[in-house]
Amino acid sequence: MERPAVFDVTFRDPGVLSDWELYLELAEQFPGDPSIPWPPCYRFKMRLVDVDEPVGGIEFRLSVSQFIVTCAGQLGFGVEPGFRGRRLAARSCRLLVPLARAHGLEELWLTCVPENVGSRRACEEAGAVFVEIVDTPPESNMYKEGEVRVCRYRLPVTLNDRGDG
Secondary structure, three states: OOOOOOOOOOOOOOOEEEEOEEEEEEEEEEEEOOOOOEEEEEHHHEEEEEOOOOOOEEEEOOOOHHHHHHHHOOOOEEEEHHHHHHHHHHHHHHHHHHHHHHHOOOOOEEEEOOOOOOHHHHHHHHHEEEEEEEOOOOOHHHOOOOOOOOEEEEEEEEEEHHHOO
C-alpha cells in the first residue's frame, strides 16, 4: 500500500469549510491517545445554516497506519436520523479534501460495514471508489463491537486523480 512521501500531523487552521448550506465547525483537535490506540484527529460538527443544533459529525484522522487505512478509515462520519438523505456526509467528506491535501495526503480511505447502505452511498457520492471488503482484526474494538468486515473506499484528494480535487 503506497504511503505519501510527506505526511504532516501538525494541526493547522482548517479555514472555512462550507458549501451553500452546510458548514463544518471545528469542535476539537484531539491529540491522540496511544493507550486506546487512537490517532490525532480533527473533530467537526456538521451544521446547517438554518438549524440551531449540530446535524452530525465528522472526524478526520491524521494517520496512515495500517489499521486506520485498512479498517477504521481516515474519515468517520455520522448524521442525525432526521437529517439523513441530504448528502451531508458526502458533502462533509468533500469539504475536508483541501485540509487533507494541506497535510500532504494524496488519498483518503473511508470504511463502513457492508450492510450500511447509507454509508456506502455517502462514500460513493463523495467521489470515493470502492476497492474491496476486508476482515477486521479479531483483537480490534471494531471486531468486538460486531464490525467483522468493512468495505474500503479510496477518495483521491489530488487534482491529478479527479481533475476537480
